[in-house]
Amino acid sequence: MPLLSIAEVNQLPFEEFIQIFGNVVEHCSLCAAAVWRNCPFSNIQNLSSAFNEFMDNLPMIGKEGILRLHPDLAGRLAMAGALTQESTKEQASAGLGNMSTDEREKMSRLNSQYKEKFGFPFVICARQNKKEAILKGLEERLNNSMDQETLTGVDEVKKICYLRLLDIVDKNSKL
Numbered sequence: 001m002p003l004l005s006i007a008e009v010n011q012l013p014f015e016e017f018i019q020i021f022g023n024v025v026e027h028c029s030l031c032a033a034a035v036w037r038n039c040p041f042s043n044i045q046n047l048s049s050a051f052n053e054f055m056d057n058l059p060m061i062g063k064e065g066i067l068r069l070h071p072d073l074a075g076r077l078a079m080a081g082a083l084t085q086e087s088t089k090e091q092a093s094a095g096l097g098n099m100s101t102d103e104r105e106k107m108s109r110l111n112s113q114y115k116e117k118f119g120f121p122f123v124i125c126a127r128q129n130k131k132e133a134i135l136k137g138l139e140e141r142l143n144n145s146m147d148q149e150t151l152t153g154v155d156e157v158k159k160i161c162y163l164r165l166l167d168i169v170d171k172n173s174k175l
């Protein structure tokens, strides 16, 4: 799909806005439904800030819910080819489809430990990290507190969201 100008974004009826932006936060079209109210947007930064502010304003239990909607990195869904289009591309760009047996076992063990401790999956912006950095991040972040990790996870969701917006909206377009 060609990139949309911000003027085109502002003209989208609600239903089309959801079709197009409903997965910029993984499996959470509620975010797009809420953000639509901020229309008209002046540029992509303004649109991205609206998503970020919505997530920042959620109570901790809502932030945890957003994290819980994310698929594991190199997990069961990835193996089954059942990720969303966006996640498939992101996980591939980090080299997660191309791991040794040792790396795969380590990722799976750390992902399980992480979920056991926090009750939601480890989330990191895969397009900004390679598999080595992801494994290191997983090991380090396992030491964090629940509150720290909820906020760190949501910060990663914001990065994922911005990169997904860049795939849809022309970053040079302004009102």
Ligand SMILES: NC(=O)N[C@H]1NC(=O)NC1=O
Pocket (backbone or CB within 6 Å): 026, 070, 071, 072, 073, 086, 087, 088, 090, 091, 121, 122, 123, 124, 125, 126, 127, 160
């Ligand atoms: N768990 C997790 O981080 N998932 C993801 N990260 C990302 O960049 N895309 C995802 O699906």
